[in-house]
Amino acid sequence: MEKKCSQYNLETISAFVDKELGPKQLDKFACHVETCEACRLVVDQLQGIKEAFKSAAEDEMKSIDSQVFLSSVTAKSFNRKPAIFEKLKEYLSPKPILKIATIAVILGFSLMYFRQPGINGIGPSAIVNSVDTNMSSVMIIETIETKHTIIWFTET
Amino acid sequence: MNNSAVHRDNIEEAELVERLKRGQEWAFAILVKKYRMQLLKIAYGITLDREESCEIVQDVFVSVHKNIKNFRQEASLKGWLRKITVNHSLNWKRKFKRRFRWSHTPLEQEDEKMQYTVQKEKKNPETAYQGKEFEKFVMGRIKKLPEKVRVVFVLNTFEGLSYDEIAQSLGIKKGTVKSRLHTARKSLLESIRS
Numbered sequence: 001m002e003k004k005c006s007q008y009n010l011e012t013i014s015a016f017v018d019k020e021l022g023p024k025q026l027d028k029f030a031c032h033v034e035t036c037e038a039c040r041l042v043v044d045q046l047q048g049i050k051e052a053f054k055s056a057a058e059d060e061m062k063s064i065d066s067q068v069f070l071s072s073v074t075a076k077s078f079n080r081k082p083a084i085f086e087k088l089k090e091y092l093s094p095k096p097i098l099k100i101a102t103i104a105v106i107l108g109f110s111l112m113y114f115r116q117p118g119i120n121g122i123g124p125s126a127i128v129n130s131v132d133t134n135m136s137s138v139m140i141i142e143t144i145e146t147k148h149t150i151i152w153f154t155e156t
Numbered sequence: 157m158n159n160s161a162v163h164r165d166n167i168e169e170a171e172l173v174e175r176l177k178r179g180q181e182w183a184f185a186i187l188v189k190k191y192r193m194q195l196l197k198i199a200y201g202i203t204l205d206r207e208e209s210c211e212i213v214q215d216v217f218v219s220v221h222k223n224i225k226n227f228r229q230e231a232s233l234k235g236w237l238r239k240i241t242v243n244h245s246l247n248w249k250r251k252f253k254r255r256f257r258w259s260h261t262p263l264e265q266e267d268e269k270m271q272y273t274v275q276k277e278k279k280n281p282e283t284a285y286q287g288k289e290f291e292k293f294v295m296g297r298i299k300k301l302p303e304k305v306r307v308v309f310v311l312n313t314f315e316g317l318s319y320d321e322i323a324q325s326l327g328i329k330k331g332t333v334k335s336r337l338h339t340a341r342k343s344l345l346e347s348i349r350s
């Protein structure tokens with residue numbers, strides 16, 4: 001069981017770690033923490049958590065190749081896109097009549113998808129591809145039992 | 157790298173924005189180079205998904221390229237990019253897809269494995285809350301935090317924003333920022349205290 005400080009709570013210690021204490025409070029707490037083992041431990045733990053989170057994210061994101069990232073994002077921004085999905089996007093562009101049709105299709109596909117025996121509970125194994133437009137999205141999902149299922153949904 | 161390249165890297169933000177508005181590709185490359193890592197970390201902190209974060213940040217830059225004309229020079233470019241990244245990370249369509257992906261990726265056999273015990277006798281107290289083992293444990297716990305709590309924690313931890321800045325950036329009250337941070341920390345601290 002860890003010791004507990006009788007003077008300061010987690011809120012103050014958090015504010016100290018975040019440099020959110022006012023000058024007076026800061027002076028008082030800074031002196032206190034020198035002598036209070038319980039508070040020092042919490043400060044260490046909070047800083048440890050901060051550093052661990054930062055370091056884990058940094059490690060994970062460092063593995064993304066910067067050159068590949070840049071080429072890909074430049075191609076996307078300066079319109080050097082794969083043609084096939086652009087065609088699909090065009091087809092899904094927000095025309096009023098399509099909106100109604102899309103809603104119908106979503107309902108249809110969703111019902112079909114969830115009614116199939118054995119599908120519930122298995123879950124898709126991968127999202128093969130997806131296309132988003134302002135009003136609708138298409139997701140091509142691969143499941144264990146079916147080859148591909150397309151789910152459409154819309155934002156109204 | 158030659159001198160002119162160095163000069164280009166150091167170009168002032170205002171000039172960078174100006175050049176982005178003119179659609180110059182090399183200015184765009186500088187923008188990406190300058191902010192890529194920072195935005196990736198924000199996206200990863202929220203989504204905890206590597207591929208997803210990469211896609212999100214690519215979309216952020218694409219959207220910046222498209223909308224740079226609407227950017228007001230007096231606003232901060234960094235703040236603008238941060239805001240777009242947070243919004244993209246919280247987008248419901250993305251969350252929907254992420255849930256599918258997560259549902260298929262077995263979460264590590266968490267609870268049994270995720271008992272972090274500080275071996276006080278063996279470990280120096282100064283290094284007890286460091287290292288890969290601790291990092292893995294913390295990440296497992298962070299994944300369990302509600303997303304709205306995690307977003308606040310991300311902006312606090314990665315961006316070092318003040319409570320006021322977080323409140324402003326997310327459009328919530330300062331009190332809410334404090335209470336969400338408190339929730340995050342209380343839960344994380346409880347989990348490391350065996």
Ligand SMILES: [Zn+2]
Nearest residue numbers: 005008036039
């Ligand atoms: Zn104390």
